[in-house]
Amino acid sequence: MATTLGQLRTCFLQLTDSNKLDSAQLGRPDLISTRRDLRSFSLSCRVKPPVNDSPSRDPAPASLTREPHKYFDQAVITVRAGDGGRGSVLSVPGGGKADDKEKAGKVWKKAAYKRDFDGSVILPVAGKGGDVILFADEGKDTLLEFHGRNGRYCAKRGGNVDAVRVLNPLLRDGVDGGDLRIGVPLGTVVKRKNGKLFADLANPGDEVLVARGGQGGISLLEVPLHRRKKSMTLTANVMRDESDKVLVLGQPGEEVSLELILRVVADVGLVGLPNAGKSTLLAAITRAKPDIADYPFTTLMPNLGRLDGDPTLGAGRYSSEATLADLPGLIEGAHLGKGLGRNFLRHLRRTRLLVHVVDAAAEDPVNDYRTVKEELRMYNPDYLDRPYIVVLNKIDLPKAMERITYLTQKIQQIGKERCTLGPEKTSNDAAESDDRDIDAPSTRASGIRREKEIEDYPGPLAVVAVSVLNGIQVGEMLQAIRAALRTYPEFT
Numbered sequence: 104m105a106t107t108l109g110q111l112r113t114c115f116l117q118l119t120d121s122n123k124l125d126s127a128q129l130g131r132p133d134l135i136s137t138r139r140d141l142r143s144f145s146l147s148c149r150v151k152p153p154v155n156d157s158p159s160r161d162p163a164p165a166s167l168t169r170e171p172h173k174y175f176d177q178a179v180i181t182v183r184a185g186d187g188g189r190g191s192v193l194s195v196p197g198g199g200k201a202d203d204k205e206k207a208g209k210v211w212k213k214a215a216y217k218r219d220f221d222g223s224v225i226l227p228v229a230g231k232g233g234d235v236i237l238f239a240d241e242g243k244d245t246l247l248e249f250h251g252r253n254g255r256y257c258a259k260r261g262g263n264v265d266a267v268r269v270l271n272p273l274l275r276d277g278v279d280g281g282d283l284r285i286g287v288p289l290g291t292v293v294k295r296k297n298g299k300l301f302a303d304l305a306n307p308g309d310e311v312l313v314a315r316g317g318q319g320g321i322s323l324l325e326v327p328l329h330r331r332k333k334s335m336t337l338t339a340n341v342m343r344d345e346s347d348k349v350l351v352l353g354q355p356g357e358e359v360s361l362e363l364i365l366r367v368v369a370d371v372g373l374v375g376l377p378n379a380g381k382s383t384l385l386a387a388i389t390r391a392k393p394d395i396a397d398y399p400f401t402t403l404m405p406n407l408g409r410l411d412g413d414p415t416l417g418a419g420r421y422s423s424e425a426t427l428a429d430l431p432g433l434i435e436g437a438h439l440g441k442g443l444g445r446n447f448l449r450h451l452r453r454t455r456l457l458v459h460v461v462d463a464a465a466e467d468p469v470n471d472y473r474t475v476k477e478e479l480r481m482y483n484p485d486y487l488d489r490p491y492i493v494v495l496n497k498i499d500l501p502k503a504m505e506r507i508t509y510l511t512q513k514i515q516q517i518g519k520e521r522c523t524l525g526p527e528k529t530s531n532d533a534a535e536s537d538d539r540d541i542d543a544p545s546t547r548a549s550g551i552r553r554e555k556e557i558e559d560y561p562g563p564l565a566v567v568a569v570s571v572l573n574g575i576q577v578g579e580m581l582q583a584i585r586a587a588l589r590t591y592p593e594f595t
């Protein structure tokens with residue numbers, strides 16, 4: 104096992120140098136199969152096919168099972184609402200024969216037809232096609248399932264009016280197609296393919312109708328010309344000419360291509376270099392069970408954990424909770440695609456507090472800290488305005504322990520004092536960040552704010568030295584996190 108992990112480490116160090124996971128590396132079955140084995144549990148849980156709303160079960164593409172981290176938070180799907188069912192062209196009972204006329208007239212008057220308030224007969228209508236609705240489903244955490252079935256979702260069409268072509272009180276309306284409800288993870292942004300925002304499904308219960316089902320066709324009464332006028336007094340749906348037959352056909356359901364983008368919903372984002380101990384921290388203070396191992400890039404996708412309420416707040420607010428997201432490790436050059444890249448940083452968008460996790464036993468922890476801040480700045484300078492605390496981890500190791508005071512001072516010196524009333528923004532900054540799409544690649548770093556150095560942004564709210572593995576000072580760290588969450592109940 105030791106050699107295997109060593110091999111993995113080598114593989115991923117190569118990966119960081121060559122900017123991306125290239126096919127040659129993926130083609131090394133000795134390394135990749137082992138890696139896949141190690142991840143198999145979480146992957147087999149996450150690549151599950153959708154329930155109910157999945158008529159076809161196409162196998163997931165090979166690239167998806169090999170590199171889920173590239174697909175878990177983005178998907179393009181096409182949804183089609185159901186077509187309306189077909190109405191019917193009906194003739195009058197008795198077929199208009201002279202000797203049956205009287206009989207037919209009686210039938211008209213007495214039969215138990217569905218009637219309008221004015222007594223006119225209502226002819227049956229076909230069923231409406233099903234709408235397609237996307238809803239925020241708390242049980243889902245990735246968009247992986249939307250890659251494995253050609254990305255097409257179709258709602259059912261409405262039912263037709265019975266095939267009997269004669270007006271009859273027993274004729275029924277066609278049944279509606281029934282809506283197709285598709286669950287997406289909380290925090291999914293739904294956009295049209297042209298980029299226009301449809302909805303941001305950030306809260307449990309949020310839903311959006313993305314494609315409307317077609318109306319069902321109506322039924323028409325076909326009567327001979329000489330009886331048409333009289334029939335019109337009995338029902339509004341008398342066919343005037345052949346062109347009216349188009350009304351019998353149901354309308355087509357809408358079809359739309361959608362881009363789904365997941366931005367995880369979390370109050371706190373954990374950031375740091377690979378191996379700093381982010382996943383261990385998450386596991387130490389929440390019930391999350393992320394993969395933890397002594398090699399970089401153990402975390403391929405964000406892990407979420409819930410922080411219990413703060414008991415010091417008293418019973419009324421004890422239940423208040425915060426969600427923590429452990430993001431994959433960043434390395435220098437992540438903004439150029441090195442390591443796993445920096446796309447995960449979009450998941451910080453909704454956080455109100457960042458926790459920088461720094462390995463205090465590493466070669467140069469201060470430089471590691473600066474590297475992560477620099478990558479954040481390159482992705483989106485707004486992230487450096489966000490309130491944050493720094494956790495100096497692994498103080499159980501002698502190398503870390505002996506330089507804690509020095510490291511704390513050094514890190515506190517990086518950054519200005521923060522105004523406690525809220526995030527520091529100039530009016531220009533605020534306008535700028537409101538207008539733009541925060542997920543777009545960073546042209547934002549090339550603006551006015553590029554000239555700002557890391558030192559020009561606010562410093563940490565607290566620097567705490569801990570060993571999350573051994574439970575040293577974890578209580579102090581929790582206090583600092585909770586105090587920060589209280590001071591900054593939201594970040595806009």
Ligand SMILES: Nc1nc2c(ncn2[C@@H]2O[C@H](COP(=O)(O)OP(=O)(O)OP(=O)(O)O)[C@@H](O)[C@H]2O)c(=O)[nH]1
Binds near residue numbers: 400571573
């Ligand atoms: N000695 C010591 N080791 C720790 C501590 N915290 C974490 N580790 C170890 O550091 C290694 C990496 O921990 P992870 O929690 O996987 O680190 P990570 O930052 O999530 O790593 P990535 O997933 O690569 O981003 C594991 O072997 C942990 O056991 C600590 O407080 N003390």
